[in-house]
Amino acid sequence: MTDPRANDPATISAEGAPDEPGGTPVGTGRSSDETTGDANIADAAGIADAADAQNGGYLLEAIDIVKRFGDFTANDGVSLKLRPGRIHALLGENGAGKSTLVKIIYGALQPTAGSLRWQGGRVSVANPAAARRLGIGMVFQHFSLFEALSAVENIALAMPGPFDLAALGERVTRVSAQYGLPLEPGALVADLSVGERQRIEIVRCLLQEPRLLIMDEPTAVLTPQEADQLFVTLRRLAGEGCAVLYISHRLEEVKQLCHEATILRLGRVVANVDPETETAASLARLMVGADVHEVSTEAHASDGPVMLSVSGLSLPSAGPFGVALRSVSLDVRAGEIVAIAGVAGNGQSELFEALSGERLAPARDAISIAGAPCGTAGVTARRRLGAAFVPEERLGHSAVPGFVLSDNVLLTRHASDRAMVGGGFVSQLETRAVAKRVGGRFDVRTSRENPEASALSGGNLQKFVVGRELDRDPRIVVVNQPTWGVDAGAAALVRQALVDMARAGAAVLAISQDLDEIFEIADRVAVISRGELSEAYPARDIDRERVGLLMAGAHETGESAGRAPPPEARA
Amino acid sequence: MTGLEAVIMTIIAAATPLLLAAIGELVTERSGVLNLGVEGMMIMGAVGGFAAAYVSGSAMLGIAAAVGAGVAMSLLFAFLTQTLVSNQVATGLALTLFGLGLSGLIGEAFTGLPGAKLQSVHVPGLSDLPLIGPVLFGQDVIVYASVALTALAGWVLARTRLGLVIRATGGNHHSAHALGYNVIAVRYGCIAFGGATAGLAGGYLSLVYTPQWIENMTAGRGWIALALVVFSTWAPRRVAVGAYLFGTVWIMGLYVQGIGINIPPQLLASLPYLITIAALVVLSGDRLLTRVNPPACLGQPFVPDR
Numbered sequence: 052m053t054d055p056r057a058n059d060p061a062t063i064s065a066e067g068a069p070d071e072p073g074g075t076p077v078g079t080g081r082s083s084d085e086t087t088g089d090a091n092i093a094d095a096a097g098i099a100d101a102a103d104a105q106n107g108g109y110l111l112e113a114i115d116i117v118k119r120f121g122d123f124t125a126n127d128g129v130s131l132k133l134r135p136g137r138i139h140a141l142l143g144e145n146g147a148g149k150s151t152l153v154k155i156i157y158g159a160l161q162p163t164a165g166s167l168r169w170q171g172g173r174v175s176v177a178n179p180a181a182a183r184r185l186g187i188g189m190v191f192q193h194f195s196l197f198e199a200l201s202a203v204e205n206i207a208l209a210m211p212g213p214f215d216l217a218a219l220g221e222r223v224t225r226v227s228a229q230y231g232l233p234l235e236p237g238a239l240v241a242d243l244s245v246g247e248r249q250r251i252e253i254v255r256c257l258l259q260e261p262r263l264l265i266m267d268e269p270t271a272v273l274t275p276q277e278a279d280q281l282f283v284t285l286r287r288l289a290g291e292g293c294a295v296l297y298i299s300h301r302l303e304e305v306k307q308l309c310h311e312a313t314i315l316r317l318g319r320v321v322a323n324v325d326p327e328t329e330t331a332a333s334l335a336r337l338m339v340g341a342d343v344h345e346v347s348t349e350a351h352a353s354d355g356p357v358m359l360s361v362s363g364l365s366l367p368s369a370g371p372f373g374v375a376l377r378s379v380s381l382d383v384r385a386g387e388i389v390a391i392a393g394v395a396g397n398g399q400s401e402l403f404e405a406l407s408g409e410r411l412a413p414a415r416d417a418i419s420i421a422g423a424p425c426g427t428a429g430v431t432a433r434r435r436l437g438a439a440f441v442p443e444e445r446l447g448h449s450a451v452p453g454f455v456l457s458d459n460v461l462l463t464r465h466a467s468d469r470a471m472v473g474g475g476f477v478s479q480l481e482t483r484a485v486a487k488r489v490g491g492r493f494d495v496r497t498s499r500e501n502p503e504a505s506a507l508s509g510g511n512l513q514k515f516v517v518g519r520e521l522d523r524d525p526r527i528v529v530v531n532q533p534t535w536g537v538d539a540g541a542a543a544l545v546r547q548a549l550v551d552m553a554r555a556g557a558a559v560l561a562i563s564q565d566l567d568e569i570f571e572i573a574d575r576v577a578v579i580s581r582g583e584l585s586e587a588y589p590a591r592d593i594d595r596e597r598v599g600l601l602m603a604g605a606h607e608t609g610e611s612a613g614r615a616p617p618p619e620a621r622a
Numbered sequence: 623m624t625g626l627e628a629v630i631m632t633i634i635a636a637a638t639p640l641l642l643a644a645i646g647e648l649v650t651e652r653s654g655v656l657n658l659g660v661e662g663m664m665i666m667g668a669v670g671g672f673a674a675a676y677v678s679g680s681a682m683l684g685i686a687a688a689v690g691a692g693v694a695m696s697l698l699f700a701f702l703t704q705t706l707v708s709n710q711v712a713t714g715l716a717l718t719l720f721g722l723g724l725s726g727l728i729g730e731a732f733t734g735l736p737g738a739k740l741q742s743v744h745v746p747g748l749s750d751l752p753l754i755g756p757v758l759f760g761q762d763v764i765v766y767a768s769v770a771l772t773a774l775a776g777w778v779l780a781r782t783r784l785g786l787v788i789r790a791t792g793g794n795h796h797s798a799h800a801l802g803y804n805v806i807a808v809r810y811g812c813i814a815f816g817g818a819t820a821g822l823a824g825g826y827l828s829l830v831y832t833p834q835w836i837e838n839m840t841a842g843r844g845w846i847a848l849a850l851v852v853f854s855t856w857a858p859r860r861v862a863v864g865a866y867l868f869g870t871v872w873i874m875g876l877y878v879q880g881i882g883i884n885i886p887p888q889l890l891a892s893l894p895y896l897i898t899i900a901a902l903v904v905l906s907g908d909r910l911l912t913r914v915n916p917p918a919c920l921g922q923p924f925v926p927d928r
Contacts, residue, residue: 178802
């Protein structure tokens with residue numbers, strides 16, 4: 052019952068099943084002093100070609116993969132061919148079937164039809180352990196890490212062979228240094244940044260000397276500097292003959308990194324292209340199947356009145372894995388968009404909760420909305436002052452999954468819209484009318500009239516929850532991760548709506564991890580790191596490099612400054 | 623037997639069933655399963671053990687039957703909560719009610735009958751030493767088993783791959799599944815271990831502690847064991863401290879009453895609970911342990927996607 056690797060047969064019908072990647076240290080068989088870069092890739096691929104000439108040199112072939120979940124067909128006859136030493140991009144919008152396909156390759160899902168070939172021989176990958184035995188490693192988008200375990204314990208869980216944490220810790224240190232991914236084996240995962248957590252996943256894969264490494268949106272959670280470091284590691288791996296399957300939304304980095312690209316749309320392959328000869332726009336067109344609207348904006352300095360003001364806000368962390376806010380100060384003026392950049396888990400949700408009133412500030416004047424101190428006022432009071440809030444989590448926080456859209460409208464607008472509640476009674480007429488208006492204005496596509504929130508796709512629900520707030524014409528909008536995990540079309544619509552809102556005179560504060568988005572819409576940019584907020588710089592005076600350094604915590608010059616006495620001491 | 627010796631022996635006897643039940647529940651909970659049926663598994667162990675020992679005349683067979691009854695109850699729980707994905711809290715409560723009722727039915731024929739008492743170990747020479755002899759070398763096998771199982775559980779959880787897998791399963795069952803571990807199988811195993819020790823704890827009550835069958839003879843010990851697990855922050859060593867502390871205060875209360883000191887009996891009866899909770903709260907001041915040990919997936923149902 053304990054070790055699933057002990058008794059699960061990877062039914063490998065190919066001749067010469069790859070042997071167990073036992074305790075041999077990584078580096079043997081690969082020259083460890085090899086220079087990084089693209090120079091060796093052609094060679095490595097060439098050697099592999101010669102060795103595997105009988106099957107066209109492919110390491111892995113997925114042939115006509117079909118996967119159905121009930122009535123829904125996630126993959127509809129998808130084929131994918133990967134060569135050793137090549138970085139192959141898998142592109143597509145949310146719901147295009149990328150994750151389903153890689154889960155099938157990694158053995159986490161079984162295909163309804165179709166087959167996998169490994170080095171020319173037909174294989175069925177019964178489970179992830181079988182995939183790892185073949186030499187397939189995967190770094191997940193949502194990491195499969197255990198917060199309460201140390202880095203080395205997390206790695207040990209995926210390693211076959213004898214159980215010796217001390218020896219494994221030494222290997223981890225060696226391999227992580229070798230690939231430029233420094234890692235402290237004894238560190239508790241909960242204490243690590245997202246970038247460091249990803250390193251654990253990558254090192255875990257590297258220790259098994261993978262022949263194929265699958266990366267599911269690896270840079271979504273990284274600072275630009277961390278992403279650059281990752282690219283160096285990936286190019287080096289490819290140079291050593293490892294195939295990389297790289298999933299990303301970010302077309303620029305795909306052009307920069309990948310040798311080949313397969314594009315999925317609605318569960319089918321629509322194109323196999325060379326990303327270098329394509330433009331980001333042409334790739335996006337292939338993914339979406341239509342031209343993607345570009346957000347029209349020019350950054351400008353606003354001299355409107357300060358609508359949202361935070362001064363010296365400190366809040367202790369709410370839970371054991373939370374982040375404490377340290378003396379956060381910020382002004383947002385009418386007519387401008389201020390964006391807060393930062394790597395996930397640096398206090399964004401804590402700051403959002405403090406602004407929205409889900410958690411109250413220690414002092415009344417720590418937060419002012421439209422000039423009125425309201426640090427200790429609840430969500431409804433703040434909404435009455437003209438503020439609107441869109442949390443990060445669409446389903447469960449912004450909207451109740453089992454409620455129809457009109458009831459979800461009521462949830463955030465019962466106090467601010469007089470017409471919705473009269474004499475203690477809810478006016479269904481009014482809530483339905485508003486839901487319908489929001490749906491029309493923000494292009495929320497539903498399969499029927501007034502469905503439950505859970506029936507909407509991510510992009511449509513996001514358009515709805517943003518639209519529900521903007522439809523009120525609020526004076527202040529605070530939105531956390533406005534387009535997180537949303538397809539390109541919906542993202543463009545939401546961003547344009549925020550820009551239009553600001554140009555019409557509202558103060559908009561957008562908390563986002565997506566630097567492309569931030570530079571697209573923001574007039575001023577601040578960066579949050581470990582609960583501390585930097586100054587807000589005009590967007591035209593700050594570049595990605597600088598933002599990246601701030602995201603990594605470069606502004607933490609004086610620790611003591613962050614622990615200044617809370618505002619009530621001054622009040 | 624001197625006075626001190628008798629006190630220590632009774633403390634050990636009071637602590638052993640708590641320790642056994644708690645260490646099994648600890649392992650179950652570390653795998654992410656909340657089994658509130660400890661009391662029900664214990665009482666079934668008690669009646670099963672007594673019945674088997676009475677019929678066969680062998681106390682050792684009684685122990686085996688007690689363990690078997692506990693495991694059978696736990697597998698019923700595992701089937702309902704893991705295979706059929708029923709609510710763990712409701713199922714655990716139902717298991718307790720079911721166990722109390724069924725044990726009463728089975729035990730009716732055995733009420734008031736003299737049982738086969740499990741004999742204590744006797745090591746010539748060692749067991750005859752004053753004080754240390756009977757305390758260390760004159761116990762019965764279940765007492766030794768309770769200590770050994772606690773040490774074993776602590777060692778397995780902290781030092782072995784099996785323990786790491788159990789902790790991982792309790793910490794994040796989706797990740798454990800993604801890594802290729804069989805979450806349901808791990809949990810079945812841990813639930814069965816919890817059933818075995820709870821059954822053994824029940825057997826200890828009916829074969830050693832009061833060697834006869836009395837309805838509801840577990841008297842809430844299963845619930846105390848459950849509380850001990852939480853207050854000990856899921857650390858085996860602390861479960862042992864908690865169980866022995868509880869036993870000590872409980873027995874001391876009886877002695878205080880016996881001497882004739884006038885303390886309201888209600889206060890005396892509540893003292894073991896109060897002191898154990900206070901001590902374990904102080905002990906659990908360790909921030910690291912309170913962060914790391916509580917299983918994040920405790921009580922959450924898991925359905926693998928295929």
